Amino acid sequence: MPEIYRILVVDDHKMFLEGITSILNQEEHLEIIGIAYNGKQALNILKEQTPDLIITDIEMPGLNGISFVKAVRSFDTTIKILAISSHQSSATIHQSIKAGVNGYILKNSGKVTLLKAIAEICSGHRFFPQSVQAILNNSIFKKDNSNQNIILSNREKEILKLIAREYSTQEIADTLCISKNTIETHRKNLMRKTEAKNMIGLVKYAIKTDLI
Amino acid sequence: MPEIYRILVVDDHKMFLEGITSILNQEEHLEIIGIAYNGKQALNILKEQTPDLIITDIEMPGLNGISFVKAVRSFDTTIKILAISSHQSSATIHQSIKAGVNGYILKNSGKVTLLKAIAEICSGHRFFPQSVQAILNNSIFKKDNSNQNIILSNREKEILKLIAREYSTQEIADTLCISKNTIETHRKNLMRKTEAKNMIGLVKYAIKTDLI
DNA sequence: TTAAAATTCACGGAAAACGGTGATAAATGG
DNA sequence: CCATTTATCACCGTTTTCCGTGAATTTTAA
Numbered sequence: 293m294p295e296i297y298r299i300l301v302v303d304d305h306k307m308f309l310e311g312i313t314s315i316l317n318q319e320e321h322l323e324i325i326g327i328a329y330n331g332k333q334a335l336n337i338l339k340e341q342t343p344d345l346i347i348t349d350i351e352m353p354g355l356n357g358i359s360f361v362k363a364v365r366s367f368d369t370t371i372k373i374l375a376i377s378s379h380q381s382s383a384t385i386h387q388s389i390k391a392g393v394n395g396y397i398l399k400n401s402g403k404v405t406l407l408k409a410i411a412e413i414c415s416g417h418r419f420f421p422q423s424v425q426a427i428l429n430n431s432i433f434k435k436d437n438s439n440q441n442i443i444l445s446n447r448e449k450e451i452l453k454l455i456a457r458e459y460s461t462q463e464i465a466d467t468l469c470i471s472k473n474t475i476e477t478h479r480k481n482l483m484r485k486t487e488a489k490n491m492i493g494l495v496k497y498a499i500k501t502d503l504i
Numbered sequence: 505m506p507e508i509y510r511i512l513v514v515d516d517h518k519m520f521l522e523g524i525t526s527i528l529n530q531e532e533h534l535e536i537i538g539i540a541y542n543g544k545q546a547l548n549i550l551k552e553q554t555p556d557l558i559i560t561d562i563e564m565p566g567l568n569g570i571s572f573v574k575a576v577r578s579f580d581t582t583i584k585i586l587a588i589s590s591h592q593s594s595a596t597i598h599q600s601i602k603a604g605v606n607g608y609i610l611k612n613s614g615k616v617t618l619l620k621a622i623a624e625i626c627s628g629h630r631f632f633p634q635s636v637q638a639i640l641n642n643s644i645f646k647k648d649n650s651n652q653n654i655i656l657s658n659r660e661k662e663i664l665k666l667i668a669r670e671y672s673t674q675e676i677a678d679t680l681c682i683s684k685n686t687i688e689t690h691r692k693n694l695m696r697k698t699e700a701k702n703m704i705g706l707v708k709y710a711i712k713t714d715l716i
Numbered sequence: 717t718t719a720a721a722a723t724t725c726a727c728g729g730a731a732a733a734c735g736g737t738g739a740t741a742a743a744t745g746g
Numbered sequence: 747c748c749a750t751t752t753a754t755c756a757c758c759g760t761t762t763t764c765c766g767t768g769a770a771t772t773t774t775a776a
Contacts, residue, residue: 305590305611307618311523329612378517399517400541406519445752456708458701460732473755480735481752489670490733490762492707496668499711657722672762686724692765693722702732702763 297414298325300341302334302348302360303376308399312347312376315403322410331355335363343371345414350377350388358384361391372413376406380427395419444485451478456495509626510537512553514546514560514572515588520611524559524588527615534622543567547575555583557626562589562600570596573603584625588618597636607631656697663690668707 299322303309309327316322325343328334332355334348346364350357361373375388378399388396394413397405398421405421412419444452454464461479465472482488486497511534515521521539528534537555540546544567546560558576562569573585587600590611600608606625609617610633617633624631656664666676673691677684694700698709 306614307527307588307611308520308523310615311520311526314523314526315519376519399519402518403522447753456704458704458708460702462732470753471755473757474753476733477754479733483734490672490703492668492703493670495704495707496670496711499708659723674762682723683725685726688763689724689726691763695764 296321296323297345298323298343300326300334300337300343300346302328302331302346304329304349304352319407331360334360338364345372345374345410347374347376350375350379350384358387358391361388361393365392374409374413385424385427396424397421398423448478448482451475452482452494452498455491456498508533508535509557510535510555512538512546512549512555512558514540514543514558516541516561516564531619543572543575546572550576557584557586557622559586559588562587562591562596570599570603573600573605577604586621586625608636609633610635660690660694663687664694664706664710667703668710
């Protein structure tokens, strides 16, 4: 591990970006080698330079944080990645971990947590503070509310998206050129899987899991 | 106007708070007299101290920014208030203006915009940058998509919330102890007002406008 | 005070959703 | 290769939504 950690910061909120760089610049052993306002910009920077650590926001326009992390991991598995997010949804945290982040902290944590996260991650450990673990734990216990085991097929996702666009069963059948009965079967399976009581529940699920 | 502006900063994201104070502290004519993590804390500080300017986030847990601004305006109309938000929804901006903010900037604007906003507001002007005005303009032209003229009554909001909780018309009637027919009338009025095709559209509206 | 809006209620018919059951063929995965 | 999942389709009965129309009472605002 180097004496000085070279860091790339990615966040679409310019003000947050300036704030965080202002904090990091006060630390002698941390060097900001670049900033980017979105995943695409960050990938361009990574073509030229290789930081020790990437600090990235998760919710960003264009190429979002999770896709960005996946993209980075597709060509480099050694760069450390710390996700900073205001997203408290366990689905997002899980997705981030699956994508390959080394740590995940919330934006409402402070400077101390940030610096601790950087230190931990740069020395090879993972960093998921109590606050983040609590969210994951809750989601595990609340199996009824946000079950992670739900796996929807592509067809089901496709139909769910149309339902969310206020299409009726008949209209979906016409759109996909299949029987209305088939759509009804898919609809029933979707309700069973997501434990939704009706279409409203389905759409809320779709929104919650960022399907739409 | 004083030589030195006394500022109270309110934001639930500790990291953002530290970032912004770090930026403001570099300015000699700005003095941070307090920070708060939510509206309630901020109101407590205001019992003891009176800043020239309040910089507040809009989306906060507990007492949210808009309610906080309204609360402040109920006992003080002279304190300047600058809203900093990542919310790009025109509804939120309108609500903030209605609540009585003197300016509204987005979190993806930079230090320069922030300082300009502070200067403008403290000298008695309002500050709504191009980016914010663009959102408002778009929403006016996009009357079909996000009509600002929709005004739902309290009863309608109440019923919409229950709809969003997957309650059927009958269940809502039982909950509110009124006729099923009445609920149907409300439902029809809601659909007409929001131009929703069905319950799905209603719930999406509710989510979009942060009703639920 | 008077007009407008909000809240309440009713009836009837067409359309859609909901629930259960059963079944076939193709694709997938261990 | 074989079990599972996926995707397709059908039927039937009940419930709910959706749509139109009409109306009375209370509350609110000009």
